[in-house]
Amino acid sequence: MELRHLKYFVAVAEELHFGRAAQRLQMAQPPLSQQIKQLEAELSVLLFSRTKQRVELTKAGEAFLKRTYEILNRVHLACEEAKSIDRGESGQLILAFTGSIAFELLPLLLRSYQEKYPNINIVLRQMTTTEQMEALHESTIHVGLLNIPVESASVHVEMLREEPFIAALPKTHPLASETEPIDVSRLANEHFIMTPRKAGQSYYDAVISLCQHAGFSPKKTQEAQELHTALSFVASGIGISLLPSSIQFVKNDEIVYLQLKKSFTTCKVGAAWNKKESSPVVHSFISFLKESIIPSLTERGI
Amino acid sequence: MELRHLKYFVAVAEELHFGRAAQRLQMAQPPLSQQIKQLEAELSVLLFSRTKQRVELTKAGEAFLKRTYEILNRVHLACEEAKSIDRGESGQLILAFTGSIAFELLPLLLRSYQEKYPNINIVLRQMTTTEQMEALHESTIHVGLLNIPVESASVHVEMLREEPFIAALPKTHPLASETEPIDVSRLANEHFIMTPRKAGQSYYDAVISLCQHAGFSPKKTQEAQELHTALSFVASGIGISLLPSSIQFVKNDEIVYLQLKKSFTTCKVGAAWNKKESSPVVHSFISFLKESIIPSLTERGI
DNA sequence: CTAGTTGATACTTTAAAAATATTAAGGGGT
DNA sequence: ACCCCTTAATATTTTTAAAGTATCAACTAG
Helix, strand or coil, X not given: CCHHHHHHHHHHHHHCCHHHHHHHCCCCHHHHHHHHHHHHHHHCCCCXXXXXXXXXXXXXHHHHHHHHHHHHHHHHHHHHHHHHHHCXXXXXXXXXXXXXXXXXXXXXXXXHHHHHCCCEEEEEEECCHHHHHHHHHCCCCCEXXXXXXXXXXXXXXXXXXXXXXXXXXXXXXXXXXXXXXXXXXXXXXXXXXXXXXXCCHHHHHHHHHHHXXXXXXXXXXXXXXXXXXXXXXXXXXXXXXXXXXXXXXXXCCCXXXXXXXXXXXXXXXXXXXXXXXXXXXXXXHHHHHHHHHHHHHHHHCC | CCHHHHHHHHHXXXXXXXXXXXXXXXXXXXXXXXXXXXXXXXXXXXXXXECCCCEEECHHHHHHHHHHHHHHHHHHHHHHXXXXXXXXXXXXXXXXXXXXXXXXXXXXXHHHHHHHCCCEEEEEEECCHHHHHHHHHHCCCCEEEEEECCCCCCEEEEEEEEEEEEEEEECCCHHHHCCCCECHHHHCXXXXXXXXXXXXXXXXXXXXXXXXXXXXXXXXXXXXXXXXXHHHHHHCCCCEEEEEHHHHHCCCCCEEEEEECCCCCEEEEEEEEECCCCCHHHHHHHHHHHHHHHHHHHHHCC
């Protein structure tokens, strides 16, 4: 049995007339009769009762017609689904992100993406940059939103956003009342709250480099796995922290943010994915980032 | 696209190896490669990623495989269903019956039938013999269980059971204490409760004939549409009634049943169905009656 | 009783699926 | 690094089967 037989069967069942059905199928009547006969022979069931002048469905034929509609419909849906997945318009996307973008960049991006691709099921996982790199190698996530630069021959990276550092100080701090950008060197004697280097090498290194350029090595007083934890430590007065400027969106009465003078070292966020990644959803997502997100971020100056 | 393509696709997807899949399909490898290519071309979707040394499913292919299983499964079920209906092993049977068999013959018959054909959905409708004949002509019921003989050129009839008449009397009646079969002539002066002739001609005529043979015409005092209603009238003392002997299974403290002497006129129950009936379920049901029910009734002497 | 339907049959043509033989491209082993 | 084996693809032929043509038998309606 082939789908052809089912399509022919539907035509005859709907027309109840071999001649008209053949016409509708753009074929001659004899081969149609033969194909139906073939189908009936294979099932060893008479689907039509032919009374020389009238064709009607048997009970078995009626039931089979109902099933046939379902089958043909499913075949159509299966094809459409495959095409949709192939175009990257449906499927699953496992997306990792660092805590630092959870409150600003990520929601913006998700809203805009889901609007354009409503059939994609996004699974979100918060991970540090280092964890994301490992997950990318193991292919346990599809795309990672992390701090760049990262070093790996097997992942592609696309920069999304570059931003300067700012200083976060407890409001009780002597410098808290400054309104102008301050020089990093004025923080030389402060206790720094930092993230562990193994959590995100590029961010850690950028902070160190910032201090080195200002002529000192930061005194670490506390490590925080996440930037938001670092902020809490600042709020509690343990020390100060150099953070990406977008952290300012997190308002806190105990914290004062200060701009930095001559701060050429920046904090970069990018998207990374495995070079071997073949899923169309991933490529569609990356294209989306390049075409929609990056331009809109540039435009807003974020 | 044909079912062939789907079957081939499943084989390749399961083996992830064109050669082995071809072997399983009992064909050579090149035509298999071509058919898969054809399928992919029709969908304009790559279902497999061939890396010269390894074949794997793409995301679209994975989803398509899942759908394909569903489709092939449904095709199989559709065929089985059609065969089952054709053999009369599933489908719907609309069965009419007279009130007189509702408590004894019908339950016996239904239990035994449903045990043998559990996939048949039986719709029961209580109707008088006359109503059933009309319904058979209009094909609104498939089979009628009714009082025979009935006259109609367009229905087939099969006798199921033949039984003598008995007399039902109120317990206050002078004859109520009789223990031996009585002669019908002793009922000549009684008031008879009968069913309307239009409800069931054969039953009515049988009662009249019984009385005629005993040398009198029954005095009708009340008509009852159903035999059970007639029983109620007897219980209330309005009159007596001649009823098929199986009515004795209905016990009532107010009623006494008496056997009849020399009662050659019998009450017959049969199955009737339209000669033009083509549904396999109906034929299977009739065969069932002939093969299982009639012999078992004869055996029990009912 | 005849003209005009209907679907089936017999036979031919055409299309396409399968087989055969061969090739190109990798990967693993020595 | 080279060779051999395995893999899937290509080119070509063979075979199968689907579609087409012509015709028939059966039945209906006028």
